[in-house]
Amino acid sequence: MDTGIDPATGVQALFFYLFSGVLLGSGFMVIAARNPVHSVLFLILSFVNAAGLFMLLGAEFLALILIVVYVGAVAVLFLFVVMMLDVDFAALRQGFLTYLPVGSVVAVVLVSELLVVLGGLGFSPTVEVTPNAPAPEPGEVSNTVALGRLLYTRFVYFFQVAGLILLVAMVGAIVLTLRHKEGVKRQSIAAQVARTPATAIEVRRVEPGRGI
Amino acid sequence: MTGFDLTLILPEILLGGGVLVLLLIGVFGGEKATQAVTISTLAFLAAAAVGVLGLPGPATTFDGAFVVDPFARLMKLLVLTGSAIALIMSVSHARRERFERFEYPLLILSATLGMMMMISANDLISLYVGLELQSLSIYVLAAIQRDSVRSTEAGLKYFVLGALASGMLLYGASLIYGFTGQTSFQAIAAAMADGEPGIGLVFGVVFLLAGLAFKVAAVPFHMWTPDVYEGAPTPVTAFLAAAPKIAAMALLARVTMDALAPIGLEWRQIVVFLAIGSMVLGAFAAIGQSNIKRLMAYSSIGHVGYALVGLAAGTQVGLQGVIIYLIIYMAMTLGAFAVILSMRRHNVALENIEDLAGLSRTNPTMAFVLAMIMFSLAGIPPLAGFFGKFFVFMAAIEAGLFVLAVIGVLASVVGAYYYLRIVKVMYFDEPVAAFDRTPSELRAVMLLSGAFTLLFIVFAGPVSQVAQAAAQTFF
Numbered sequence: 001m002d003t004g005i006d007p008a009t010g011v012q013a014l015f016f017y018l019f020s021g022v023l024l025g026s027g028f029m030v031i032a033a034r035n036p037v038h039s040v041l042f043l044i045l046s047f048v049n050a051a052g053l054f055m056l057l058g059a060e061f062l063a064l065i066l067i068v069v070y071v072g073a074v075a076v077l078f079l080f081v082v083m084m085l086d087v088d089f090a091a092l093r094q095g096f097l098t099y100l101p102v103g104s105v106v107a108v109v110l111v112s113e114l115l116v117v118l119g120g121l122g123f124s125p126t127v128e129v130t131p132n133a134p135a136p137e138p139g140e141v142s143n144t145v146a147l148g149r150l151l152y153t154r155f156v157y158f159f160q161v162a163g164l165i166l167l168v169a170m171v172g173a174i175v176l177t178l179r180h181k182e183g184v185k186r187q188s189i190a191a192q193v194a195r196t197p198a199t200a201i202e203v204r205r206v207e208p209g210r211g212i
Numbered sequence: 213m214t215g216f217d218l219t220l221i222l223p224e225i226l227l228g229g230g231v232l233v234l235l236l237i238g239v240f241g242g243e244k245a246t247q248a249v250t251i252s253t254l255a256f257l258a259a260a261a262v263g264v265l266g267l268p269g270p271a272t273t274f275d276g277a278f279v280v281d282p283f284a285r286l287m288k289l290l291v292l293t294g295s296a297i298a299l300i301m302s303v304s305h306a307r308r309e310r311f312e313r314f315e316y317p318l319l320i321l322s323a324t325l326g327m328m329m330m331i332s333a334n335d336l337i338s339l340y341v342g343l344e345l346q347s348l349s350i351y352v353l354a355a356i357q358r359d360s361v362r363s364t365e366a367g368l369k370y371f372v373l374g375a376l377a378s379g380m381l382l383y384g385a386s387l388i389y390g391f392t393g394q395t396s397f398q399a400i401a402a403a404m405a406d407g408e409p410g411i412g413l414v415f416g417v418v419f420l421l422a423g424l425a426f427k428v429a430a431v432p433f434h435m436w437t438p439d440v441y442e443g444a445p446t447p448v449t450a451f452l453a454a455a456p457k458i459a460a461m462a463l464l465a466r467v468t469m470d471a472l473a474p475i476g477l478e479w480r481q482i483v484v485f486l487a488i489g490s491m492v493l494g495a496f497a498a499i500g501q502s503n504i505k506r507l508m509a510y511s512s513i514g515h516v517g518y519a520l521v522g523l524a525a526g527t528q529v530g531l532q533g534v535i536i537y538l539i540i541y542m543a544m545t546l547g548a549f550a551v552i553l554s555m556r557r558h559n560v561a562l563e564n565i566e567d568l569a570g571l572s573r574t575n576p577t578m579a580f581v582l583a584m585i586m587f588s589l590a591g592i593p594p595l596a597g598f599f600g601k602f603f604v605f606m607a608a609i610e611a612g613l614f615v616l617a618v619i620g621v622l623a624s625v626v627g628a629y630y631y632l633r634i635v636k637v638m639y640f641d642e643p644v645a646a647f648d649r650t651p652s653e654l655r656a657v658m659l660l661s662g663a664f665t666l667l668f669i670v671f672a673g674p675v676s677q678v679a680q681a682a683a684q685t686f687f
Contacts, residue, residue, distance in 0.1 A: 084452070154275050156216075156274070157274040157338065158277070160228075164325070165345050166233070167232075168322050168348050171315060171318065171319070172319070175319075175358075176352060176356075176367075177356050177362075
């Protein structure tokens with residue numbers, strides 16, 4: 001999305017700093033908030049701001065997917081879990097200080113490894129010469145179209161197998177958890193619809209001033 | 213963008229369509245449909261095998277993501293055979309242990325589909341999706357006896373550790389993609405051939421190999437194996453020991469021989485380490501086991517080590533050895549599990565080695581077959597297992613890996629102890645009561661496997677020719 005303006009200036013810059021600032025702030029609040037429900041709400045706020053950042057980059061498909069999938073489904077699921085399961089978050093946090101030294105050692109090791117790998121050597125020059133899938137010119141197609149073109153042509157095999165994996169996951173969840181309990185009354189719509197007035201209603205003559 | 217040849221993936225389309233159709237039949241037919249689904253699953257596996265036989269020569273489709281070559285064809289046939297036999301062996305056990313549900317054959321079918329995709333994977337993405345399809349099905353299979361604590365524990369353990377391994381594999385794949393800009397195996401090899409591989413690339417390769425080593429249960433990524441093998445229902449264990457291991461070894465061979473060919477020195481070091489660790493641990497850790505399923509788990513770790521010896525050689529002879537080893541291993545393992553599945557007394561499944569005591573007097577045929585399989589697993593000539601070891605050790609020596617070959621021979625001497633202990637228990641201990649009658653399908657598998665191990669020397673020539681033709685794919 002080349003607008004001809006330097007992205008670091010003007011309205012774009014303003015929105016960039018707005019979104020990033022709120023994103024960082026709410027991201028911090030996710031782990032700092034005492035009430036887990038507030039954590040989830042801050043998580044939603046950070047998702048929305050991240051979506052705004054994607055919008056600024058011209059990746060409108062990712063922005064919308066982030067809202068639909070993460071806010072619409074994942075965060076709501078989190079809310080359900082937080083509200084329905086009685087998780088004692090205070091107890092979960094108790095070990096925090098005891099494990100802090102070990103945790104920070106692991107973190108330092110990981111960060112230094114990343115620095116060694118990424119900082120010291122840089123990427124191979126072939127990456128720029130031989131990109132796996134050349135991106136189309138942003139002006140020509142919207143990125144929803146561009147993604148769709150790739151997914152349903154070149155990557156159709158992966159796309160279909162990913163669908164199969166999701167199917168197997170669903171079958172697996174049902175196999176392992178669904179139980180048909182004996183003696184549970186279930187709704188049978190066919191039986192309900194098939195009822196006639198003769199079986200459904202009983203007409204009684206009620207004398208005034210008396211009960212049945 | 214050429215080549216979207218659907219005929220190349222015809223067997224996979226058949227299996228995928230089979231999963232969908234049988235799912236519908238199962239859902240609408242309920243419990244009554246289980247037998248029909250099992251039989252149709254076998255029919256689909258057989259049809260896919262016929263399809264694999266009819267596949268055209270070396271070709272790729274989906275822009276190089278999926279490859280069909282002699283190696284893939286042979287490995288797919290092996291996997292289909294292994295899955296079908298494991299499914300046949302499970303029928304009577306599933307009925308008696310009450311997990312006879314239509315999802316069971318269905319998940320075996322989807323796992324087999326995943327394995328076929330792994331074998332034909334020629335791209336980091338197709339590698340991953342195939343692997344996940346296979347793993348996810350097997351996590352569920354391991355826990356399918358959901359009222360048994362051991363089975364659910366096995367499923368959960370496998371799932372958590374498997375997810376971790378998938379994460380490592382993905383991390384490695386992303387590093388490789390980041391440093392080469394490619395996901396196709398040939399393109400990765402071409403990008404690597406340009407110059408000295410950077411440390412980041414080697415990091416990626418290590419992570420990728422670690423993820424794959426988990427799937428074949430090579431030391432030090434073997435921790436899950438004994439618990440999962442012991443906890444999962446026995447037919448699932450038989451399936452787990454036979455088919456997925458072959459697919460994962462085939463994938464490992466393709467990744468190392470194709471994508472990582474230019475950095476042979478680097479990956480061979482890793483494979484040598486995995487091989488030594490697996491052979492030694494497989495030999496020593498099995499000694500103290502009293503549960504025969506756990507023993508088979510350690511035995512499988514050891515055998516993966518021997519197969520990796522052939523891979524470590526990195527030559528055509530080495531790969532040929534790996535293929536022969538896998539064929540023999542699968543035949544022996546299925547036979548051994550047919551015997552383990554027959555170990556029932558008063559309709560209770562037994563899993564301890566002592567339960568085999570005096571089997572030579574109560575059931576001489578079964579005792580003889582199991583003794584032959586144990587001798588073969590130990591690698592005693594002229595049985596099948598000896599030839600498997602012979603080929604991989606020869607390849608290692610030709611490639612100059614003398615230390616590796618010596619350690620391998622020593623480990624197989626140690627390993628012979630616990631295989632022979634089973635023979636001793638069967639032939640020299642006081643008999644306990646006889647087992648229940650063996651179902652005929654188990655007896656058939658037992659006899660086939662026994663005949664294969666005994667008579668391998670007769671058809672060693674044709675088998676090694678087939679393996680050679682398959683190994684030539686990469687050279």
